[in-house]
Amino acid sequence: MRFHVLALAFAATAGSLAGTIAEAQTPSAAQGTVLTLPDALTLARRNNPTLANSMNARRTAAANVRAANGAFLPNVNTSLGGGYREGRQSFFQGQGIGSTNDQLNTDASASASLNLSLGALNDRRAVKAEQNATESDISAAEVTVRNNVINQYLTALQAQASSNLQDTLLTTTEAQLQLARARLQVGSGTQLDVQRAEVAHGQQRVASLRARNTVQVELVRLYQQIGVPYVAGTKLDSNLPAPPDVTLESLLDMARRANPNLEALRLREESARRQVSSARSAYYPSLALQAGVSAFTNRFTNTNLLISQAQSSVASSRSSCIRSEEVRARLQLANNLAQCEGLAFTPAQEQAIRDNQGKYPFDFTRQPYSVSASLSLPLFNGFRREQQIEQAQVQSRNAENNTRALSLRVTADVTAAQLQLVTAQQAVALQEENVRTARTALSLAQERYRVGAISIVDLVQARGDFERAETDRITAIYDVQRAFAALENAVGRPLR
Known part of the structure; x- marks a missing residue:
């Protein structure tokens, strides 16, 4: 009677394994502080030190513009001395x-x-273009920080899901150990089966312990990316929205228009052209x-x-x-x-x-x-004007080449990221099929072990196959989110 009760309990545990894993991957507010991805991004925009340093460049750019405007105002000096x-x-x-x-x-x-002088006017326009380029640099820094936070959030979320899987598998190995002991008591099992089940359960305890530690480490890294101290007991929200359907043509058009890195290079190209005009103004008189x-x-x-x-x-x-x-x-x-x-x-x-x-x-x-x-009116200064003009023209041509090179790279990155996203989505469907097959094989192995048709080694092998298949499915799910984050990073703006 004890043998049949344990067998039925083990079968019920294995039959509901997938449902238990799915429930475990969704954190509850009662378990601790729940940090959603939008909240993490909002905190990062306010607290990330790297982004704060990038925003400080805005003050320098504004000061440069004021100084350029001041070239059209008189310099006023006063002095007071005594002796x-x-x-x-x-x-x-x-x-x-x-x-x-x-x-x-x-x-x-x-x-x-x-x-x-005419050069002061061109310098002002060049500095104004640099200020706009600085704003684009800040937008690019925001995109980079956003991408880093999203990737770390997904890494921590995947570690959390893997930890929940290991905890659920720990329950399964414990049931397998109890079943092996029950079979030994009724004479249908061996002491070797019990020892093998004990080894498998011990190994699973270690795997579960390491998985929980990995979750904490990744959460610490997440808070580091955000720029705030780590909050113990934090849980992550796994209810992430599915990537929207977008065409490659619309993505490329959006990237060409809105990518902040590309826009910054375009503005610096404009600034370089103004520098050429400023160098040529040395041929004109000044008042x-x-x-x-x-x-x-x-x-x-x-x-x-x-x-x-x-x-x-x-x-x-x-x-x-x-x-x-x-x-x-x-x-x-x-x-x-x-x-x-x-x-x-x-x-x-x-x-x-x-x-x-x-x-x-x-x-x-x-x-x-x-x-x-x-x-x-300068007439001759030892070809220094010609030297300055040539240097400015070289910088202008370099800026044009840099813009064209980045445009090509953005096109390639967006295209590659779109292909990666499509492949990752297809891989999820294949991994789900593998999980269904592995779950069926595990159920058959459990039933065959219960009736004594296979050994504990075969049962452990079936459980290991199911664990690998479920782990690969979890990885595939978060690979889709990572591929979408990479696509957003390549485009240079959020897509949802």
Whole structure:
């Protein structure tokens, strides 16, 4: 009776093997955090470090455009400086020059200049094309990150499905072990069959353990691609949509129009042509405009010395005036001797000196401003213009060749990816047929072993054939998704 109960339980387990595998491949929210593919892609767009570095290039490109636009605006410079001079005379050819009073001085100036040329206009257009090419580079980086995340997601999902398969096969080998022991107890089996079943069950336990570890490793790698820390207990959603039906002609047309790498090269080709025009503009004249104004202020550190010098100057003037007018008086000529007597250094003059020194450093005296314009036409510079033009033309031709080469590669990649997708879809149908055949063979082997028609070796062989067929079917299913991801990567944009 025990033998028949175990046999029936083993047959029921094997008969529902495929259904158990299919159910195990769909994670439940109760098992842990479920990370869907759209959620993974959204997180990667926000957190992937490589993509973030690519987006930083947008700031550099914008700065280059602003600098190119600034070539049509004047350069404005201002300066403010101060100095100190010791109150000691300098001597030139034996003559003392300069004040003996310590002096502070401040100078301020402002100037503006503007250079206009045809080359600046072409440079601006070239930089603008480079900015657009940078945007295409960012789109290409997004496509690359998206492809990496999808491939890693599929790898982790396939490892998860394989782990579920190994867990289910572990249940099968355990049932086979129990059946072998039951056959030994009723006398229809041998100890060797039991030992072989124990070996098969032990090997399956190792395979199941390694498969679960592989799932965790691939999940860690997935979170690395996303750019966020690993979340333990994560389960993946295996309900991926089927690839849409698209024709090769529509894919090639889409790739030629929307592939970001190809668009970036086209824009850089346009930038290279603008560089040729910029190099040729060296033969044309350029206009330069300049304007400037400056001012200064100063003060002496010893105000009392200035007052003493002013007093001495007034006293000297008074003495000179008196001597001159006394001579006129002796000659009985009209004179202003009385006015000379009235010359004196007044407190108001002293206060004026002090007030004038107190205005430093804000009382500036403006110097004459200047405005100039010049038109220059280069005639000969040692063939450097010709060299620059030739270099620019070579770069332009190289850019054209690069664009054509990438266009050919995109066409080949899209075509190959489409063929791979069709082949992968056909392989799924063939692998499903192989699984059905292997499942039938396993069921027959189980029944034959139950009645003693075959040995445990034949049963283990049949189970191994079914395991390989089911593993190949899982691989074929995810090969379809990988082929479709490769097709999206070749086209350069999502197709669903």
